[in-house]
Amino acid sequence: MPLPLYLLAMAVFAMGTSEFMLAGLLPDIASDLDVTVATAGGLTSAFAIGMMVGAPLVAALARNWSRRSSLLGFILVFAAAHVVGAVTTSFPVLFATRAVAALAxxxxxxxxxxxxxxxxxxxRKGRALAVLLSGTTAATIAGVPGGSVLGTLLxxxxxxxxxxxxxxxAALGILKGIPAGRVKEGTKGVPTxxxxxxxxxxxxxxLAMVLAALVNAATFASFTFLAPVVTGTAGLGEWWIPVVLVLFGAGSFVGVTAAGRLSDGRPGPVIAVGGPLLLLGWPALAVLADGPVALLTLVFVQxxxxxxxGxxxxxxxxxxxxxxxxxxxSYATAALNVGxxxxxxxxxxxxxxxxxxxxPLWASGLLVAIxxxxxFRFRTVVAARRSTEALG
Structure with missing residues (x-):
């Protein structure tokens, strides 16, 4: 894989850390800003809605821009939104910064x-996507627990x-590693x-967008509210929250890496095997969450x-x-963030x-079932060979 791809993954790591770290910070945010945990959970939805709406809109506006300039501008706006979020004492302002960060x-x-x-x-798009998503999974392994530890300490x-x-x-890496060329509408190979x-x-x-959205909805439904399960249902201390998030992230890294080698040529078996197992896993976690060993094991598996x-x-x-x-x-990003x-x-x-x-764990199971x-209803479409005709 080319070096610029890993530079992009580094930036995805920073952004993924922000997107996922709220799972370990919601109780503190709710207490500090005098809102309920459920209300604070809306920060995750604000971020996702901003990405869902912003992905096609911003991509359409930026399609003729230099890719390097676009990527650099987006990550700097993202950083600025977090500076404002770090100093505000208002939940509505924090909510707004999440929306701005999401657009970026x-x-x-x-x-x-x-x-x-x-x-x-x-x-080899599947392998390239696996590298980019490794930035997200690295965020759940290192960045998110690190954010949780920082939140606990400071x-x-x-x-x-x-x-x-x-x-x-990450911005410096983009500036040094991404070509500055731009792709203009109407040039050879670029449709309107x-x-x-x-x-x-x-x-x-x-169909692919709908299925991806549902699976991602199941993932975020449980991941966002793992902290109360750890400290409440399982009866573990708050220091166990980053441990659980690390395990989820480690599992994510294993899953996306393995799937990256299969999703290009054999997506059907991944869906046929992984789907039912994922469906069984969420209810199993709900039933067994009061046992720390079962909780830690199933979080990794899920x-x-x-x-x-996904x-x-x-x-x-x-x-x-x-x-x-x-x-x-932008279509892929929108599908992820609808979920x-x-x-x-x-x-x-x-x-x-x-x-x-x-x-949330039962809700995740329901979403995967849907x-x-x-x-299954459209299995012939899912199993269709990749070709220009089939994809249209």
Whole structure:
């Protein structure tokens, strides 16, 4: 894999740290800003909604810009939003900074996915995506627990300052490692925006986006509210929160790495095997969460299965959007963040029910079940060979 791809992954690490670290900071944020934990969980949805809406919009605006300038601008805006978030005492302002950061992240990831896919041969998009997503999984292994530890020692604001600082070396890497050339509409091999948007009528692209959104919704539904499960249901101390997040991240890294080698040529088996296992895992975690050993084991397994299946489906979005070279990354980003937006909202609605802290885990199981039912109903589309005709 080319070096610029790893530089992009470094920036994705900084942004992934921000996106995921709230799972360990929500109780402190809620207490400091005098809101409920469920309300604080809306910060995750604000970020996801900003990315969901911003990805196609920002990608469309930036499609004729220099990729290096676009990526650099997005990550600097992202850093600035975290500086403001670190100093505010207002929940609405913090909420707004998450939306701004999300727009910057959306633009960055949309351009990065497209740029990353262009750096490798056409049949290795899955491996390129695995490298980029390794930045996210590294965030759950190191960045997110690190943010949780900082939050425990120095308060949640220190974690926001740390993310802003992480953006600086990533920005330098982009400046030094990403080519400055731009791709203009109308040049050879670059269709018009109208033609790229028309790809959204393709049945396989829509199906891949829906399935990816549902699986990601399941992932975020539980991940966002893992902290109360650790300290409440399992009865562990707050220092166990970063341990659980590390295990989830380690599983995610294993899953996305393994799937990266299969999602290019054999996505069907990953979906057929990983899907049912993921479906069984969320209820199993809900039933066994009061046992620390079972909790720690299943968190690792669910991290691996979630990212293996989710990464494979996002790869299929990129393949299905092959006729949209500048917008494909935004479609993948939108699919990811539709799920990341609705997952925590659905999970939060279960917290006030009889399920309590375990509600999000049951919600995750339901979301995966819906995804598998849809995949089974349209199994001939899912199993279609990758070709220009099949992808349209």
């Amino acid at each position: 992240n959306a633009g960055f990831l949309a351009v990065a996915l497209t740029a990353g896919a262009a750096l490798v041969p056409p049949d 308060g949640w604001r220190a974690a926001f300052w740390a993310v802003a600082a992480l953006c600086l070396p 925006l109208r033609a790229e948007l028309a790809r959204l009528t393709g049945r396989r692209l829509v 991290g691996a299965l979630s990212f293996a299946l 990464g494979t489906l996002i790869t299929q979005v990129l393949y299905a959007a092959a006729g949209a070279p500048t917008m494909a990354g 990341a937006a609705i997952g925590p909202l659905i999970a939060a609605s279960t917290l006030g029910t009889g399920f309590g802290n375990l509600g 995804a598998l039912l849809i995949a």
